[in-house]
Amino acid sequence: MKRICERICLVLCLLCGPAAAQDVPFAEPPYPSENHREPMLLALGDLMGLAQSRHIKLWQAGKANYFQLVTYEAAKLSDSLYRAAMLYTNLPVPLIKAADEALVRITAAADKRNAADFQTAFRDLTNACNACHRAAGLDFVKIKTPTSSPFTNQDFTPPR
Numbered sequence: 001m002k003r004i005c006e007r008i009c010l011v012l013c014l015l016c017g018p019a020a021a022q023d024v025p026f027a028e029p030p031y032p033s034e035n036h037r038e039p040m041l042l043a044l045g046d047l048m049g050l051a052q053s054r055h056i057k058l059w060q061a062g063k064a065n066y067f068q069l070v071t072y073e074a075a076k077l078s079d080s081l082y083r084a085a086m087l088y089t090n091l092p093v094p095l096i097k098a099a100d101e102a103l104v105r106i107t108a109a110a111d112k113r114n115a116a117d118f119q120t121a122f123r124d125l126t127n128a129c130n131a132c133h134r135a136a137g138l139d140f141v142k143i144k145t146p147t148s149s150p151f152t153n154q155d156f157t158p159p160r
């Protein structure tokens with residue numbers, strides 16, 4: 001029962017938070033469902049690889065003060081973590097929430113166009129990634145603030 005409540009709480013928290021994923025106008029998911037956030041079949045490690053890419057893009061967008069992109073990437077990363085939580089029910093809810101809360105603060109910083117708040121929240125996000133890895137016995141998967149990005153095929157320059 002407690003688990004069910006925690007799951008419901010988590011779903012509500014993630015759905016209502018500002019960092020919740022947004023629907024794009026012309027991309028319907030390929031599965032017939034009322035709930036567009038239903039998990040697709042993906043291994044946890046695959047989702048984490050995606051989270052890692054989005055962690056870099058989020059940092060790169062923040063570094064460029066490209067706040068519209070920050071909001072978008074934060075929602076995408078939130079979506080990856082949400083799918084991980086739905087797919088792997090035994091992931092510790094407080095540790096997922098810690099990451100999501102940091103993402104909510106990142107979105108709030110983007111709304112205010114506040115680079116300092118972005119940096120603090122991004123650091124907390126990275127700490128939340130590592131807290132869960134440590135809890136999962138994966139202290140050797142150490143996430144850190146990126147120093148460069150492999151995404152040379154995407155323009156991170158904000159419009160003037």
Ligand code: HEC
Pocket residue numbers: 043044045046048049051052055077081091092095096099125126128129130132133136138141143
């Ligand atoms: C709630 C727990 C949790 C949170 C939060 C979390 N992870 Fe993970 N992560 C895991 C677990 C569990 C694995 C091991 C998955 C496996 O090996 O199948 C993992 C594995 C990984 C891996 C190794 C996968 C690979 O392909 O190399 C990377 C990279 C990773 N996480 C990045 C991140 C990033 C970046 C964040 C934060 C934005 C994050 N994770 C947040 C639980 C978490």
